[in-house]
Every structure is written in structure tokens, then in C-alpha cells.
Amino acid sequence: MSKDFxxxxxxxxxxxxxxAGSVYYQQKPAPRKRYTPRSRPTAEPETAPKRTGNLGxxxxxxxxxxxxxxxxxxxxxxxxxxYITGRIWQQHEENVEPTRGSEQTSTRLSEPPxxxxxxxxxxxxxxxxxxxxxxxxxxxxxxxxAVMMQxxxxxxxxxxxxxxxxxxxQDALDIWPYLTEVWSQLGRxxxxxxxFGRAQIALERAVESDPANPELLNDLGVALLYQNRIDRAVxxxxxxxxxxxGYTPALFNLALCAxxxxxxxxxxxxxxxxxxxxxxxxxxxxxxxxxxxxxxxxNESLTLLRRALSSAPDWAPLYFDAAAAAALLGRVDDAVRxxxxxxxxxxxxxxxxxxxxxAFREVRLTEPGxxxxxxxADRAREEITVEESEASPLPLTEPMISIxxxx
Numbered sequence: 001m002s003k004d005f006x007x008x009x010x011x012x013x014x015x016x017x018x019x020a021g022s023v024y025y026q027q028k029p030a031p032r033k034r035y036t037p038r039s040r041p042t043a044e045p046e047t048a049p050k051r052t053g054n055l056g057x058x059x060x061x062x063x064x065x066x067x068x069x070x071x072x073x074x075x076x077x078x079x080x081x082x083y084i085t086g087r088i089w090q091q092h093e094e095n096v097e098p099t100r101g102s103e104q105t106s107t108r109l110s111e112p113p114x115x116x117x118x119x120x121x122x123x124x125x126x127x128x129x130x131x132x133x134x135x136x137x138x139x140x141x142x143x144x145x146a147v148m149m150q151x152x153x154x155x156x157x158x159x160x161x162x163x164x165x166x167x168x169x170q171d172a173l174d175i176w177p178y179l180t181e182v183w184s185q186l187g188r189x190x191x192x193x194x195x196f197g198r199a200q201i202a203l204e205r206a207v208e209s210d211p212a213n214p215e216l217l218n219d220l221g222v223a224l225l226y227q228n229r230i231d232r233a234v235x236x237x238x239x240x241x242x243x244x245x246g247y248t249p250a251l252f253n254l255a256l257c258a259x260x261x262x263x264x265x266x267x268x269x270x271x272x273x274x275x276x277x278x279x280x281x282x283x284x285x286x287x288x289x290x291x292x293x294x295x296x297x298x299n300e301s302l303t304l305l306r307r308a309l310s311s312a313p314d315w316a317p318l319y320f321d322a323a324a325a326a327a328l329l330g331r332v333d334d335a336v337r338x339x340x341x342x343x344x345x346x347x348x349x350x351x352x353x354x355x356x357x358x359a360f361r362e363v364r365l366t367e368p369g370x371x372x373x374x375x376x377a378d379r380a381r382e383e384i385t386v387e388e389s390e391a392s393p394l395p396l397t398e399p400m401i402s403i404x405x406x407x
Contacts, residue, residue, distance in 0.1 A: 157189060183205045187220075323339045
């Protein structure tokens with residue numbers, strides 16, 4: 001397209017295009033400058049304090065939170081330190097306790113219900129040095145000396161010297177009163193010497209240290225039974241039976257308690273359970289034979305007594321019972337024979353006293369019985385003493401301690 005033709009289509013007044021005030025003024029626009037962002041204008045005077053305050057509050061809250069966390073952490077450390085210190089002090093006290101005898105006076109157990117000349121003694125071991133390692137050495141020495149005393153006492157018991165054995169056991173407890181075995185052995189020796197109140201005290205101390213031990217509980221029940229505290233003894237024997245149903249001495253002692261209370265049915269049950277475990281036990285057979293005799297079953301009674309004699313041929317009460325059962329059955333020769341054997345184990349006077357009992361009335365009326373009585377009386381007059389005349393000719397069955405010993 002030619003320039004002329006363009007001019008015809010767009011007629012323009014040249015003068016207008018050159019005039020600065022005209023809309024057709026064709027002056028070249030100034031070049032655009034690159035935009036450079038300015039810094040943010042400062043806050044208005046009235047809003048500036050508000051923005052500055054928000055920043056201060058945030059800083060303050062951050063400091064408070066930091067202080068709180070540090071405080072909680074320090075408190076936790078303090079509590080942990082107090083707990084550890086307490087445990088260390090408690091352990092220290094436990095280690096020191098056995099050696100505080102020098103600051104304490106001697107202590108003694110309370111008296112038993114019956115009057116005693118002197119109670120069982122407990123004197124804590126002395127302590128002289130505050131150093132823990134020295135205390136441990138002293139404790140070791142005390143235990144060693146106490147065990148040596150215990151061994152000496154056991155040797156004295158083995159030879160039957162109970163009085164001196166008691167002194168050695170007490171010496172051991174004066175040195176170290178925390179030996180449970182010594183308390184139990186001392187209690188059994190007191191049972192042997194018939195000092196049942198002291199036996200109860202010693203065995204109670206042993207039970208305190210070992211409350212689930214059936215042997216200790218059984219022996220404590222025996223001490224109570226000897227003091228005629230039947231109900232309390234029954235509770236202890238039943239506890240032993242609950243802890244260990246197979247512990248037979250407790251069953252036998254429960255049978256004796258039942259016999260003491262004239263409860264023959266329970267006595268039979270306990271004895272039958274005992275004999276299932278120990279069918280040859282002489283004492284249990286003797287008591288079961290007695291119950292058969294009470295029911296009129298004399299043959300069964302004599303059969304059990306013969307079984308008992310095969311197990312304990314040197315126990316005189318078995319011969320007395322067998323002689324009485326034979327006499328009630330009308331077996332004069334057997335009755336006299338059993339009495340002859342009993343005389344060899346006891347004395348003519350003891351046999352003569354038994355022979356005067358109602359069970360032998362019919363035997364005494366027979367000719368062999370009259371001859372036996374005459375000869376027995378002559379022998380009794382020769383050997384009778386005041387002690388024998390006051391003694392019981394037929395000893396009662398004794399309870400079973402943890403280590404049964406037949407007469």
C-alpha cells in the first residue's frame with residue numbers, strides 16, 4: 001500500500017500532530033523506569049507503641065515458659081536426690097541396727113503365764129566403732145561365735161545334758177539373737193525338760209522369723225497343749241495341716257486334742273489319716289487301739305497293739321495296754337505274759353499298781369492270777385521306794401514334736 005493511499009484513509013492535519021496540545025500530538029513517550037521497591041514506611045505514630053508491646057509480651061511469655069520447664073526439671077532432680085538419700089540412710093540403719101547393743105540396756109522376754117525363776121535372755125551384741133566396715137567385721141565375728149556356741153549346745157543335747165545345753169543356747173542368743181534355728185532348738189530342749197512356758201516363748205520367737213515353717217508351728221502347738229491351752233493348740237495344728245497336709249505330727253497332735261475333748265469321732269479320723277501315711281507308728285497304733293477298746297472291739301485293739309509292739313518293743317505302755325485287752329478277753333496267760341515283759345522295762349511296783357486296775361479283776365480271781373499277784377507283791381515290797389509309790393505307773397501318750405522320739 002502506498003503512502004498516499006494511507007494518507008487518504010487517515011487524513012491528519014499535520015499542524016495538529018505537531019501541536020503539543022492536540023490529541024494527535026505524536027511526541028514519543030518517555031522511557032519507563034524500572035520499579036525499585038522502597039523500604040516499608042514506618043508505622044503511624046499512634047500504632048507504633050502497640051506493635052512494640054506485642055513483641056515484648058511474646059518475649060516475656062517465652063521466658064516464663066523456659067523458667068517453668070527449668071523449675072520443674074530442678075524439682076524433679078531434687079525429689080530424686082531426696083529419695084536416693086532416704087534409701088541410702090534406711091540401708092545404713094538396717095546395717096547398723098544389730099550393733100547398737102552398747103547404747104541400749106539388756107532386754108528380756110516377758111514372763112510366761114506360769115512362774116519362772118528367770119526368763120529367756122536376749123542381749124544385743126556390743127558395737128564400738130562407727131565405721132561400716134568395722135561393724136561388718138564385728139557382726140561376722142559375733143555370728144561365728146554364736147554358731148560355735150550353738151554347736152556346743154547341740155553336742156550337749158546329744159548326750160542328754162539339757163541344763164548345760166540351755167545355757168550354751170542362751171549364750172549364743174546373747175551374742176547374736178537373730179538365729180532362728182537356735183530359738184527353735186532351745187524351745188525343743190525346754191519341751192524335753194518340761195518347762196513349757198519357756199518353750200512357748202522360745203518357739204514364738206522362732207515362728208516370728210519363719211511363720212510358715214510347719215515344724216516350728218507344730219512344736220509351738222505342743223507347748224500350748226502341754227499347758228492345757230487346747231483350743232489355741234488346735235488352731236495352730238490346723239494351720240500346719242492347711243500349710244502342709246502331709247505333715248503327720250500335726251495330725252497325731254490333733255487326734256490327741258480331740259481325745260482330750262472326748263471327741264472320739266474326730267480323733268478316729270485324724271488317726272486313720274495318720275496311719276495311712278505311717279502304718280507302723282507305735283503311738284498312733286496305741287491310740288487307735290484305745291478307741292477300738294472304747295467301742296468294745298477288743299480283738300481289733302489287741303491286733304493293733306501287737307503291731308505296735310513289733311515297731312516299739314521296748315515301750316512299756318504298749319505291754320500294759322495289751323495285758324489289759326487280753327484280760328478283758330479272758331486270756332489270762334497272755335495277760336500275765338505281757339505284764340511280765342512290762343516288769344522288765346519298769347519295776348515290780350509299777351506292774352503291781354497296774355494289776356490292781358478294774359481291767360484285771362477277773363484275772364486276779366483265777367489261780368494263775370493269784371500266784372502271779374503273790375509273787376509280784378513280794379518283788380514290789382523289796383524294791384518299792386517313795387518315788388515309785390508317787391509316780392504314775394502308766395505314762396500317758398505324749399504329743400509329737402517335729403523329731404519324734406519314742407520312750
